Amino acid sequence: MARIKIIIPSYKIFTVTIPVRISDINYGNHVGNDAFVSILHEARVQWLKSHFFTELNVAGIGLIMSDLAVEFKKESFYGDSIEVQLSCGEISSAGFELYYQLFTNRNEEMCLLANAKTGIVCYNYSSKKVSAIPQVLKNILAAH
Numbered sequence: 001m002a003r004i005k006i007i008i009p010s011y012k013i014f015t016v017t018i019p020v021r022i023s024d025i026n027y028g029n030h031v032g033n034d035a036f037v038s039i040l041h042e043a044r045v046q047w048l049k050s051h052f053f054t055e056l057n058v059a060g061i062g063l064i065m066s067d068l069a070v071e072f073k074k075e076s077f078y079g080d081s082i083e084v085q086l087s088c089g090e091i092s093s094a095g096f097e098l099y100y101q102l103f104t105n106r107n108e109e110m111c112l113l114a115n116a117k118t119g120i121v122c123y124n125y126s127s128k129k130v131s132a133i134p135q136v137l138k139n140i141l142a143a144h
Helices: 033-050 135-142
Strands: 012-019 062-072 081-091 095-106 109-124
Touching: 012 033, 033 062, 033 081, 033 095, 033 109, 081 109, 081 135
Parallel strands: none
Antiparallel strands: 012 081, 062 109, 081 095, 095 109
16 A cells, blocks of 8 residues: 655744643543644644634635645644644646644654645635735745
8 A cells, every 4th residue: 555755845934832631531541633633734724824714814825735645754642732733835827735744752862753744725705716925925935
């Protein structure tokens, strides 16, 4: 079986720390895969917020996730603080790639928990159509 291999761009555009909540823990006593996806979502929302945007309003245009890939590396547990580092990949006329690396501190060392990638498309929710990337967002992404 072929495994997903995600290559993370080196330049980081944002870093945020997100604590693992008890509701993130599954029956295996570790963070569930659905909770990892929620942590990615929270990191993306925090990045947008740092630029005074929301997923529904980036200079008048919304964002929608078109694809998602996660490469799990290690378990995460209740009490972990997960550092999420975001990077930007390919930028097209209507979308862009966001990459994520998730780390936690274990025994005084940063431990890689997961690599992930999302494809993000600019979307006009009123007309229900794909839209061009707003110039202000293109400038933020291209600066990195």
